[in-house]
Amino acid sequence: MINAMPDNDAFWDFYWETRLLPMENLGKRAAILAVSELIRSQAPQAGRALRLLELGCGEGQVIGTLLDAHDQWCSLPASLGVDLKAPSLARCRKDYPGLRCIQGDFTDPTLLAGLGKFDVVLLVNALHEVFSAGFSPERNEIDVPAAKLRVTEALGGAAGCLEAGGWLVLFDGLEPPGDPHRRLRIRFRSSLARENFEIFAQQYHPFRITYRQATDPHCIELSQRDFTRYITKSIFLGKGLWKTERFESYQYFTEAEYRAAFAHQGLEITHLHTLTMNEEKWRRLVEIDTPGFRFPQEHILILARPAQDRLEVQFY
Numbered sequence: 512m513i514n515a516m517p518d519n520d521a522f523w524d525f526y527w528e529t530r531l532l533p534m535e536n537l538g539k540r541a542a543i544l545a546v547s548e549l550i551r552s553q554a555p556q557a558g559r560a561l562r563l564l565e566l567g568c569g570e571g572q573v574i575g576t577l578l579d580a581h582d583q584w585c586s587l588p589a590s591l592g593v594d595l596k597a598p599s600l601a602r603c604r605k606d607y608p609g610l611r612c613i614q615g616d617f618t619d620p621t622l623l624a625g626l627g628k629f630d631v632v633l634l635v636n637a638l639h640e641v642f643s644a645g646f647s648p649e650r651n652e653i654d655v656p657a658a659k660l661r662v663t664e665a666l667g668g669a670a671g672c673l674e675a676g677g678w679l680v681l682f683d684g685l686e687p688p689g690d691p692h693r694r695l696r697i698r699f700r701s702s703l704a705r706e707n708f709e710i711f712a713q714q715y716h717p718f719r720i721t722y723r724q725a726t727d728p729h730c731i732e733l734s735q736r737d738f739t740r741y742i743t744k745s746i747f748l749g750k751g752l753w754k755t756e757r758f759e760s761y762q763y764f765t766e767a768e769y770r771a772a773f774a775h776q777g778l779e780i781t782h783l784h785t786l787t788m789n790e791e792k793w794r795r796l797v798e799i800d801t802p803g804f805r806f807p808q809e810h811i812l813i814l815a816r817p818a819q820d821r822l823e824v825q826f827y
């Protein structure tokens with residue numbers, strides 16, 4: 512059906528607006544829109560159908576949706592999703608018939624070596640799980656240097672799957688800039704929000720959360736870093752997803768660290784965009800009392816390619 516439709520930006524804006532409506536996760540939407548634009552700008556010059564690889568594809572919503580939309584430019588049988596979890600892959604196969612999926616660990620170089628090369632490699636909300644897997648029971652928190660190394664190596668593995676001239680697309684959490692220890696005071700808008708913060712502080716697994724109760728029972732003081740950890744998890748508190756979300760730190764790299772890690776892998780960043788995903792929802796829970804503090808830009812979208820394939824591409 513899409514082939515019969517006009518192929519211009521207005522068409523694609525309308526298509527994605529309706530297609531992504533049921534997708535609550537705004538991050539996925541941002542990644543899908545950016546990759547759609549990338550495919551549309553690059554595929555006509557490629558002279559063949561593009562091969563997509565998603566590492567940590569989960570149920571396939573990102574890669575599957577993109578392949579559905581761009582079947583005239585992408586090869587379904589030559590594309591691939593990789594994930595650790597069999598139930599997620601079973602759902603992926605059901606929802607996106609024809610998409611090849613394999614169960615495995617994308618941090619395993621042997622596995623990656625057997626996958627072949629791809630024109631677009633996607634890492635969407637996946638590397639923070641690699642970071643979080645660096646939890647050290649002895650320290651009772653993530654061993655940060657070791658976990659960052661694992662992330663950098665995984666990024667290198669993903670880059671190794673790129674065809675010459677291919678693109679790496681990363682969407683994930685972001686450690687905001689500035690002094691992470693700087694303290695701020697926040698005010699909860701309801702007793703429920705205050706109680707949920709307590710659950711967060713007690714159950715968040717990757718790091719210990721510390722804060723000081725203010726005289727006002729609805730106010731606390733905490734570090735910028737712990738505030739970001741809290742606010743990015745706040746939408747899951749009191750919901751079923753908290754059971755898994757409590758084990759994952761979205762934050763691992765600052766923008767500067769992402770830039771350094773990409774450069775280290777010989778990747779040239781052509782597009783980098785930082786985003787705030789859920790500010791509206793956060794404002795309903797909490798307000799920031801300390802002047803000069805804002806809700807953080809806590810996600811990042813990066814498009815990059817091997818440095819020798821320099822190309823000017825404009826997004827947004």
Ligand SMILES: C[S@@+](CC[C@H](N)C(=O)[O-])C[C@H]1O[C@@H](n2cnc3c(N)ncnc32)[C@H](O)[C@@H]1O
Binds near residue numbers: 595596618634635640
């Ligand atoms: C938050 S989900 C995102 C799924 C998908 N990218 C999306 O945005 O819809 C992260 C996925 O990465 C997978 N994952 C994490 N570490 C992995 C690893 N080392 N190897 C393979 N899959 C991994 C998890 O099983 C999970 O399905």
